Amino acid sequence: MLICKYTDPPLTQKEQEELQQKKNNKEPYSEPISDFDITNFVTKFTWSGDSEQAARKLEFEIIHNTINKDSTFTALDLKIGGFIYLFYSKDETSKPVEIFEGRIFYRKRNSNTFTFSFTCYDDMVYLAKSKVQMLFDGITVTDAIKQICNEIGISIAQDIPQINTVVSFIADGKSCTEVFRTLFDYTKADTTNNPNGEDYTAICLNGDVTIIKKGELIENYIATDLTDIDSSEHSESIESMVNRIKSVDDNGNICQVFTNEDDVTHFGMIQDIYKMQPPKENETVDNIKMAKSKLKRLQDESSIKAVGNIQCITGYTIEVQEEQLKGKFFIKSDTHNFANNIHTMDLTLEYLPETPEVANIKQQDIATPVFKSSKRKKNTNSGNGSLKVSQGLSTGFDAWGGTTMNNGRNGCAEAVGKIGSYYSPFLAQQCTNGVVGVPSMVANADSAGLLEDFSVSELQKGDVIVYGNDDHVVIYDGNGGYYGNSSSKNVVLHGKNYNSLGTPTKIIKASKG
Template sequence: MSATWSGTDTQCSRTLEFSIASNHHDKNFKNLKIKLGDIVRLYVGNKRVFLGEITTIERTGEKGSASIKAMDFMNHLLKSKTSRNFRNTSAENITRSVCKEIGIKVGDIEKTKINIPKFYPREEAYYNIILGAYRKASKQTKKKYMPTMDGTRLCVIEKGTESGVLLSQDESILSSSYSKTLDSMVNQVVIFDEKGKRTGVIKKDDWVKKYGIYQETITKEKGVNSKTAAEALLKGIEQSASIEALGNIKATSGKSIKIRDKGTGLTGRFWITSDTHTWENGIHKMSLELAFKNVMESVSVNTETEEQKSSSNTKTDNEKINKIIETAKSFQGKVKYKMGASNPAGGVSDCSGFTQYVYKTAAGINIGRTTNEQVKKGSKVEKANLKAGDLVMFKNTYNSGYSYGVSHVGIYLGNNQFIHCSSGAGTVTISNLAGSYYVQHWLMGRRIAK
């Protein structure tokens, strides 16, 4: 029997996948009676590390095994929606209120003591409401927050706290990789007024001197501090790293970890963005994706103003984008990659079939069937300006013969992550744009939903 326990620092529901022996041809074989919704617990030694519900059971007609997938109770907050009106309250009180509404118990949650004057989420996932409220508080506290589950209780922790884990090349690291790239660098931003007249420039002199100019532009908008907006566009060297090591259950997404690895030069404190722990043949191993900065998950919450609150019934662009992302993530790990297929709901698809289905189903937008069609839809977006819901296009992953050499496509989620139906993973999975493979094959972004 093997088991995989995994999670990421975005959409923070943890997953447990395992297989059990199954033989429905032999009457003497005692098959375990497992049903959807059954509760599953995972213990490592005497410590319970997972409590969740079975969401997927996959059996074949042949002798062998059944594959089981369970998700923790955060799944209810991710998949359920509500509309609420909040006035003069805090993120912690908003969290308690929405959790009570959906029947989720609340454990330890960070106290911000920050008053939020008005917050009117509309047809929004409970998870996004909680995260959106804490993001508002984060602007004043300067802290970063992350929802997580402790059994049946929702907790909100300060993201980036130390895990207490130290990995070194001599003891626990099995393999490692590290990459850095200038592909998304913006070291100078020119500010223009509404008439196209240049009014200012924001730049990083040391970056310009060392690497030359990588320039972006911005146009002044009423009510927006153009200097602050320009500074927000500056972007330096992107770095990414991954580690495979002997397992330690303390190393989970959202926590920080210390590494000493002479082979890659990775030394110091890093933040775990994705973790996958596997147990097989009595050996516990883990694969970690690492970030060089502690970044709070971004979220686009569909809200209404005071004036719109009683009159607006139209579906906003934010709603479309959220629906696109929600629909795409609902297929994670559930679709088998098959070249030429385009039926994610039926369990098989290739990359462009997956993006076509998601856009059509979630937003009613027809982007075409192939990457050759999709690379011509919408407007081109540079990597530095990507927004959630954009298509991300790659070239020369194989010889497609298509325009620009385009050969692979996914959907951008934010925080440098994208979701795609991958031939390498064999399913729908989430990957990082800063990974060396995706840096090498990057082509462009395309903005379809605005």
């Protein structure tokens, strides 16, 4: 049996003042409705979810009449924005369990049939409709999800699973659920224990956002054609297949190609493009994994019509024993219908093999990628050394961070000159004069009276650290880290530990000149 309750939306400031005014004037007034049982007014419920749609949906219909047609009938006024709570219990003696908590987003009255229909969504709808501008810099997927929910003011379950994949990227005007999907793609690419990767989805339970892992089995339930299933269907498709990925850098150069040759042979070539991301220090997800994760194989889809079970909702997995279908199946979408005290459900399913087939992917390495910063300004000319050190470093890295230098892996002096040109007259001159060799920069600093032997006590923010026998240079960030060119990653980055680069031998006092 179902129990459905309604609560009015919170009063606005103006509505509160009007209500108080009526009370003061002893005029007739109505208090906001709270926790009002509307079960007996409802003729039918449809409760559904879909892996392609973020929020679960509840549609219901109530009998409705107007006072001039039937003076004995009290019409309900369920407002847009009002809260709906749906509870389920096996019988009158069982404790009701909440299966839906959400708000009314749509209502429609039909005077011919004397009905009022409503559509409600749970709080995931706010994540689907809200866009964010956020920087995730070396944090776990779980922490990123918490940041997103806090940004929109959506509560999150205390027992949310810990996903330790570390991510670094900018969510630029994306919806929260689009960002969730990106986070889960990073996780799937990063998890190598399972050949198909670990896949997750976000759902709302009892008003809180939580994360469930694809394949989480509903225990103590088996759908069979002897007891539950009325009918079933099964289909296979290659409409979503992608069997070759070309990875391109910021200049559009093809750097790597990944091909599932068996699928190309069987089904023909279907190609997609992956835009490579500039590497960052300590980033765990790499471009190879991300490119491979875009490959898609033959998709199968099954569906069953069965006796309803409220545990069977999108995101979970059930066991099926039926003439056509046997094994474990992921629920891609569900629709539960409640009418005339009968509960039925329609489930769309995806088969999960016990031992997933591991595709043989051919990798071709064609060229070294070149990156340009996604933050890069239109004007990336060098500075004139006029800014203060902190502002100049920030401006310089904003212009050149994440880029590949003209001198590629040997561009450390070039990077120091370009970044430092915004606050240091000396480095601005080196940049303007095209100095790209460490020995030349060190010799020029010596002539300018800016060269010292290395000493931690003398190191200041904005100074240039020289390593070895004039082998490498970076700019000190004032907090144990550095700005400079990475030879291994072929981009300019902000590192966390300048001691990790070798033995410092000299300091160019760029902070002073």
